[in-house]
Amino acid sequence: MYYDPFVLPFTLGLNILLIYLLARYTRWIRSFSKEEKRIIRKNIFTLKTWKAGKEVFLESLVHHKIYRTSPFLGYMHMCFGLGWFLLIVIGKIESLVYHTSLLNPPYFAIFFRFFHPAQETFPYSTTFAFLMDLVLLMILSGLTLAWIKRLYSKALGMKKTTRHRPFDLLILTVLWCIFPLRFLAESFTSGVRGGGHFLTHTAGDFFSRFLPIESLSYPAWWAYSSALGLFFLLLPFSRYMHIPTEIVCIFLKNWGIKQGRTFTTFSQFQLYSCSRCGICIDRCQLGNSLKITDTQPVYFLKALRHNTEHSVPTDNCLMCGRCEAACPVGISLNNLRLSQRKDGSRITKATYGYIPPITPPQAKIAYFAGCMGHLTPGIIQAMLTIFAKAKADYTFIDEKGGICCGRPLLLSGNQKAASVLRDKNNDLLNQSGASLLVTSCPICYKTFKEDYELNMPVMHHTEYIRLLLRQGHIQPHHSELRTIFHNPCELGRGSDVYAAPEEVLKAVSHKLPTVYDGRDSLCCGGSLANIHLTPLQRTQLSSDALKAYLTYHPDVLVTACPLCKKTFSKTETSVPVKDIAEVVAENLG
Amino acid sequence: MSIIIIGAGPAGCEAAYRLAQSGEQVELIEKENETGGNLNNWYQLFPDRKSAKELNRLLRQNLNHPNIRVHLNCEPVKIIRENNSFSIDLNDGAQLQGEALLLTTGFRTFNARRKEEYGYGIYENVMTSVELENFLTNHQLQTSTGKKPERIGLIQCVGSRDEKICNFHCSKVCCITAVKQAVEIREILPDAEILCFYMDMRMFGPGYEELYREAQEKYNIRFIRGRLSEASENLSKQVMIKAEDTLVGKPIRMSLDLMILMVGMEPSEGTRQLATQLNLKLAPNGFLHTADPHYATNLTSTPGIFSAGCSTSPMNLTDTLTDARSAAIAIKEFLLSNRANTHKKH
Secondary structure (H helix, E strand, O other), X not given: OOOOOOHHHHHHHHHHHHHHHHHHHHHHHHOOOHHHHHHHHHHOOOHHHHHHHHHHHHHHHHOOOHHHHOHHHHHHHHHHHHHHHHHHHHHHHHHHHHOOOXXXXXHHHHOHHHHOOOOOOOOOHHHHHHHHHHHHHHHHHHHHHHHHHHHOHHHHOOOOOOOOOHHHHHHXXXXXXXXXXXXXXXXXXXXXXOOOOOOHHHHHHHHHHHOOHHHHHHHHHHHHHHHHHHHHHHHHHOHHHHHHHHHHHHHHHHHOOOOOOOOOHHHHHHHHHOOOOOHHHHHOHHHHHHOOOOOOHHHHHHHHHOOOOOHHHHHOOOOOOHHHHHOOOOOOHHHHHHOOOOOXXXXXXXXXXXXXXXXXXXXXXXXXXXXXXXXXXXXXXXXXXXXXXXXXXXXXXXXXXXXOOOHXXXXXXXXXXXXHHHHHHHHHHHHOOOOEEEEOOXXXXXXHHHOOOOOOOXXXXXXXXXXXXXXXXXOOOOOOOEEEEEOXXXXXXXXXXXXXXXXXXXXXXXXXXXXXXXXXXXXXXXXXXXXXXXXXXXXXXXXHHHHHHHOOOXXXXXXXXXXXXXXXXXXXXXXXXXXXXXXXXHOOO | OEEEEEOOOHHHHHXXXXXXXXXXXXXXXXXXXXXOXXXXXOOEOOOOOOEHHHHHHHHHHHOOOOOEEEEOOOOXXXXXXXXXXXXXXXXXXXXXXXXXXXXXXXXXXXXXHHOHHHOEOOEOOEEEHHHHHHHHHOOOOOOOOOOOOOEEEEEEEEOOOEHHHOEOOOOOOHHHHHHHHHHHHHHHOOOOEEEEEEOOOOOOOOOHHHHHHHHHHOOOOEEEEOOEEEEEEOOOOOEEEEEEEOOOOEEEEEEEOEEEEEEOEEEOHHHHHHHHHOOOXXXXXXXEOOOEOOOEOOEOOOOOEEEOHHHOOOOOHHXXXXXXXXXXXXXXHHHHHHHHHHHHHO
């Protein structure tokens, strides 16, 4: 029996952690709704579980999404995730090869160099020693990057890194101690008894020259074990709870559990999956333009998890989705935020009783400009021109006015009021008898797609124009205008419409590529989701965004949302701001 | 050495004349080919309906003073400040030296295209209050299709008191301008329905309230408290508007044959450019900051540089001219103390 009292801190810490996690996750999983439990049961023994396993490897270990933000940052996270994993797995295999009993205690593999008399060889022992040293070196290199990041985050591609609680700084220190202590313990032991490979053996030799390593090696193993034990004990109360939780979360997600607009058990899993890596910080325009530093998801989720005051951060968010698009854990940040907004409406069905039913003329296509569309008659005119040119059988369904789609209310937390409007509007649209609904407003578009039960497909006008182009119903000229495209939050990140506007704009103008293309477009600052900013702050946001776009010196800044257009036009701009429909209509002969 | 005045609108002309009268040499710079500024676009003045041309003529006549040199079609391209004097290069190559600088660069009217929901530049029968003045001069008012308008709406606060377009300030003169213009329209079109949509009627000047009352009682102008929300155009090119009558608490929907937008005031391009160039402090509304809103309305954040008229805030003509005279006194005081100091040193 291999045993030494120094393994106790590690063993105790690990067991307490495992019992805690088991209890916690069981309690959470039990509180899932019946429907959610049914979904889990249905999918648990399918390929989805395999897919989830793959995702766990890619995200929890390799951290491949972080490489998009910065290769250094990705490597740093991979060193900890994959490195530590390999250290455990290879160590375990090594211990199994040496000591063929499957049931050797976990500490045996972790402290193998202590228990294994180095003179004794076993199959591939040198290879194992080499691999273990290599992995340790990888982790130590990652650790060095982590130190650099704390001191100078820009070096790793982050303008700002997370401000942590004192408690999290404590456990961070403990984590940072673990691997150097392992390195020292293995090196000292190697110096005394031999063993190890290029790293620990060399270091052991080196230390033996000037350190009393004989008397240091045993305390070093104690220190290493204690650091591990302490880390495990502190883990459930720290941000490192994300390590086990993210894995469970990935499985749940793959099995089909979704984060809706209310706070559920799954939200708990999401909340604890946040590693506070801080990648969301640089993405947030409220931080970059307005120096608001308490509302980024990392801080919002922290406040939510530790139940500290978070009413302002709850409301002070554009819900532009820039953070969500970059979140390496894939947390549904917008919906989590929405789940905290208070539903304060006292609106009932009777509130909108005065709205007369509309009996629109029947046509194949129903065009819905939306409230914001009505504030930008230029866009409406462009769309009517396009419909006429394409000889489309259409009816302007809200020409004389319509009902709000409900999404602005929903974004402010008034979900009940939103549903009243939605039901009313849903009926009106379904009565139109049209076979296609086209809208100019991405805000309407998103809720039509996600929340309505329409008896016809819905298209944003960018998609409809692309269809007309592809079918040859309109043939606009290709103008010499140099354009750049501002993809509205609700259309791009919100509804995943990227290709259609790109194709349309390239067909009618010379579209310049920018770093803000696709998922990285900025928020115009006009977002209906923020109920906290002052008008002056909003102006600051929009003029900063505009400035960023105009560094590309386009002839026109093109967008595909009436609200974005209005927001960018509220200050006098040197470059015209147009909707994509207007650019297309201008180029129709 | 002389005093340099930039901008020959009413404020610039009046200040130039008063300074000249007091014995100072004045260089008056104007970027247009005539003096008068925004006054050139106006037909009649409120509330007494005096001819704008008459006042303009008087102001222009005063500039014949031997102490005044007017530089038309000129803009400063370079302003250098040395010790207690200014040296200004003009775009025509001239170089001016001055002891003090007075900015009377005034305002520009709000670009109504920025308020897209009102359809200016998109719908044919939407025009601004400035454009209406031109029609009033010619005593003729028609729709784009040549029809006699039957219903006309005047929309207040376009570009004023509107946080959505970042103009928080009240432009002061649009209320009374709308009343005056409504009366003038009535004289051209005795049978038309004339409506005025307002947020508040701010009748702050002498005779304004009286004209407002007269407009309702004698000229049958309808005043509706409520802001226009949106407008569209129908096939016969009428403007279909949506608003709310907030006194009755009911939404309104109607068609207008003509819609007039009472555009507000913003600091002019010249005011903005000079403020940047001279590093002058601006008030939150974008106009020039004055040292004290009660007692030092003509002092900017830099000694030796003065301001008057609408470069510091929206004003009516009466206040603009008064402010110009006040600037003349402030400059005179500055010069006297400057000269006394130089004298002492010698």
